[in-house]
Amino acid sequence: MAIDTxxxxxxxxxxLARKRSIKHINALEIVAVALGQPHWCGLAxxxxxxxxxxxxxxxxxxxxxxxxxDPIDFSVYGNALIFTHxxxxxxxxxxxxxxxxxxxxxxxxxxxxxxEVAFGSQGWEIVLDQAPSAKPQLKRLGRRVKSVAALDxxxxxxxxRLLKMRAGRMYAAVSADxxxxxxxxxxxxxxxxPLGRGLSAEWHCLHCDAVHDGHAMAxxxxxxxxxxxxxxxxFPTPFWNGVEQPA
Numbered sequence: 001m002a003i004d005t006x007x008x009x010x011x012x013x014x015x016l017a018r019k020r021s022i023k024h025i026n027a028l029e030i031v032a033v034a035l036g037q038p039h040w041c042g043l044a045x046x047x048x049x050x051x052x053x054x055x056x057x058x059x060x061x062x063x064x065x066x067x068x069x070d071p072i073d074f075s076v077y078g079n080a081l082i083f084t085h086x087x088x089x090x091x092x093x094x095x096x097x098x099x100x101x102x103x104x105x106x107x108x109x110x111x112x113x114x115x116e117v118a119f120g121s122q123g124w125e126i127v128l129d130q131a132p133s134a135k136p137q138l139k140r141l142g143r144r145v146k147s148v149a150a151l152d153x154x155x156x157x158x159x160x161r162l163l164k165m166r167a168g169r170m171y172a173a174v175s176a177d178x179x180x181x182x183x184x185x186x187x188x189x190x191x192x193x194p195l196g197r198g199l200s201a202e203w204h205c206l207h208c209d210a211v212h213d214g215h216a217m218a219x220x221x222x223x224x225x226x227x228x229x230x231x232x233x234x235f236p237t238p239f240w241n242g243v244e245q246p247a
Contacts, residue, residue: 005058006047009035012061014180019065019172021183034064066095072165077158080104095169103162104155110166114173119163124148126160128167130174130230131223136160174221182222185214193234194222200236205229209238 009031017027028040035053037043043051072094074081081103086096093099099110108121119126120141127137138148138156175183181192181199189201191214203212210226212234222231 005052006044008058009043009053009061012065015065018175018178018180018183023184024180031061031064034060072168076161077103080158081162094166099166103159106155108159110162112166112170114170117163117167117170119159119166124151126156126163128163128170129228130170131220131225131228132167132171133220133223133225134228136163171221183218185218189214191215191218193236194231197234198236203234203236204238206233206235206240209241 010028013027013031014024016022016030017024020027025040032038032040032043035043035057037046081101083093083099083101086093086099088096091097093101097111097113101108101110106121108119110117110119112118114130116127116129118128123141125139125141127139128134129137138151140148175194178194179192181190182194185191185201186199190199191201191203192199193203201214203214203217204210205212205224205227207229208224208227210224212220212225216225217234222234223229224233
């Protein structure tokens with residue numbers, strides 16, 4: 001076993017904390033329990049006395065990191081939802097880059113990346129952008145349908161619910177490499193800009209002049225809740241209005 005095993009576990013806990021938006025200490029506790037220890041302090045003490053996780057336990061760490069804090073519940077769909085195939089095949093259906101199936105007898109595809117996700121069928125598509133505050137957009141594709149208004153509202157609602165479930169992977173991918181303070185503000189509400197623009201409790205939108213606190217920025221993945229502008233348009237001071245940025 002490598003001599004830096006404890007450090008490896010700490011890094012795994014940091015990734016878990018970021019993925020689930022929980023405190024680092026809570027993630028350490030989860031890792032410890034997963035390795036058969038009562039808590040992190042117990043794990044650290046056992047480590048001092050020669051205990052090491054087995055290779056099999058270490059192999060399970062990636063599974064722990066891939067698990068969602070809130071598993072997706074498909075029970076609301078009953079037998080009306082069927083997944084037929086997905087890419088890559090070794091991924092879980094809702095974590096795949098592209099998923100195909102049937103909902104209420106209608107064939108569909110569900111695909112996305114870290115910028116947007118889409119649920120579609122022949123002639124139409126529902127798209128959800130990166131910001132958690134974004135609203136689903138139903139649009140017509142080509143000439144297969146005359147109007148999206150003619151689609152069954154109940155079916156569209158069920159499709160949209162499935163789309164929002166898939167969006168969880170997108171949100172996790174967006175913030176995966178961000179600093180911890182970008183997703184978890186400190187005790188006074190200061191959040192760290194994911195692109196390195198400092199730590200502040202107040203953030204301003206270049207597009208619409210809206211002002212947001214650190215918690216609002218972290219919750220909405222650094223998008224403006226007023227106009228939807230991206231993180232690149234968020235600044236600690238509205239310098240465009242003649243206000244100087246701190247040195």
